[in-house]
Amino acid sequence: MSRTAGSSGKKTQAAIREAGLDLIYAQGFDAMSLRQLAARVGLQPGSLYNHIATKQDLLYDLIHNHMVTLLERIDAELEGIEHPLDRLKAFIAFHLTYHIERKREVFIGSAELRSLEPRNRKKIVALRRAYEDRLSGILETGVAGKLFKIDDVAVSAYAILAMLTGICTWYDPKGRIGRRELIDIHTRLVLQGVLK
Amino acid sequence: MSRTAGSSGKKTQAAIREAGLDLIYAQGFDAMSLRQLAARVGLQPGSLYNHIATKQDLLYDLIHNHMVTLLERIDAELEGIEHPLDRLKAFIAFHLTYHIERKREVFIGSAELRSLEPRNRKKIVALRRAYEDRLSGILETGVAGKLFKIDDVAVSAYAILAMLTGICTWYDPKGRIGRRELIDIHTRLVLQGVLK
DNA sequence: TATAAAAACGATCATACGTTCGTATCTTGG
DNA sequence: CCAAGATACGAACGTATGATCGTTTTTATA
Numbered sequence: 001m002s003r004t005a006g007s008s009g010k011k012t013q014a015a016i017r018e019a020g021l022d023l024i025y026a027q028g029f030d031a032m033s034l035r036q037l038a039a040r041v042g043l044q045p046g047s048l049y050n051h052i053a054t055k056q057d058l059l060y061d062l063i064h065n066h067m068v069t070l071l072e073r074i075d076a077e078l079e080g081i082e083h084p085l086d087r088l089k090a091f092i093a094f095h096l097t098y099h100i101e102r103k104r105e106v107f108i109g110s111a112e113l114r115s116l117e118p119r120n121r122k123k124i125v126a127l128r129r130a131y132e133d134r135l136s137g138i139l140e141t142g143v144a145g146k147l148f149k150i151d152d153v154a155v156s157a158y159a160i161l162a163m164l165t166g167i168c169t170w171y172d173p174k175g176r177i178g179r180r181e182l183i184d185i186h187t188r189l190v191l192q193g194v195l196k
Numbered sequence: 197m198s199r200t201a202g203s204s205g206k207k208t209q210a211a212i213r214e215a216g217l218d219l220i221y222a223q224g225f226d227a228m229s230l231r232q233l234a235a236r237v238g239l240q241p242g243s244l245y246n247h248i249a250t251k252q253d254l255l256y257d258l259i260h261n262h263m264v265t266l267l268e269r270i271d272a273e274l275e276g277i278e279h280p281l282d283r284l285k286a287f288i289a290f291h292l293t294y295h296i297e298r299k300r301e302v303f304i305g306s307a308e309l310r311s312l313e314p315r316n317r318k319k320i321v322a323l324r325r326a327y328e329d330r331l332s333g334i335l336e337t338g339v340a341g342k343l344f345k346i347d348d349v350a351v352s353a354y355a356i357l358a359m360l361t362g363i364c365t366w367y368d369p370k371g372r373i374g375r376r377e378l379i380d381i382h383t384r385l386v387l388q389g390v391l392k
Numbered sequence: 393t394a395t396a397a398a399a400a401c402g403a404t405c406a407t408a409c410g411t412t413c414g415t416a417t418c419t420t421g422g
Numbered sequence: 423c424c425a426a427g428a429t430a431c432g433a434a435c436g437t438a439t440g441a442t443c444g445t446t447t448t449t450a451t452a
Contacts, residue, residue: 027310169358
């Protein structure tokens, strides 16, 4: 046998990424075998290597992709908003929305950080740091403008991020609580903790 | 060869648990091999089976132990405290302290939940639920007593827990911020978000 | 339309894994 | 002080894994 009719690199690549997200999210990176992945995509195990360099590379690609998108979108979201309070609100709303929509990516991006080789991990951590800086930047501006009262900006930024990211572990879009309501609750929680 | 001079079941068992915590925390459960674990303890791989039933059993033991201790200690901590505000403060202080001290256990207890067999996972999730209920119980009492103003107790409890637990990923006991300071910052953040 | 590149197959490799087992030695309770 | 149980060794097992390779067929370029 050999190349299958109708096979296209783009499609297969996308299918591999999609199946990879699913499997890694459900079982973890180490627990997912390339044979499982290949079966899901409808390929023989060896054929995966026409599309990925190594298993490690697939993981890095998935996470890197996610982080770059996250940064691009938050910057697009904050563009043109000046007032620190509005920027903070926009950050909260975006963060929650994105984390609901890309649950798998977010989870993998934090849970499987340690499965990355040191070199790869460093790059991802730098991107994550850049994202965190978007929030602490807003907080600092707000403090400087005497809008916010914050004991420790760095710690508060971590605390807020942890709180917002936490929804990934329990939130069900089809459940009792709507997206708008979720954002409102969290916005109020954060603002009360931060406003002067 | 055979039994080594000075070998004692209690000691080996403890060494296995300690090394297991270290390795699973650093590499993840799947990534840790029993050969690695045995080497760390100073044993041949097969000898581990004098002390553990299976690899899965070791993981369950570690997590179960952690959860039971967590519950015992929060109950001891809250004992005798009546006022909801004081109870909330006590919860925050305890949670942070415990999560600093038992960083590895806490991390494993959440990150490796999915590595547990369904039967085991169910038991752990029930214990975690019980712990969460300690917090939401306090919040509810506070709302009933018109001390707290909370949009949604369940969501807020999750949000607060996520925020407090988040320190595990970044806090360094030897760093810039002391334990007392950490507790103060978080207490203020939570209380401002919750008080009427 | 000829030709190079892309994509898939199927077999296979070396390795690492969790676990079992027979045996030998140490520790301890009666 | 001796017998029974506990503890460890070292070899081995079957299996699963990530990865490679030669080959074949399809797609796309020029």
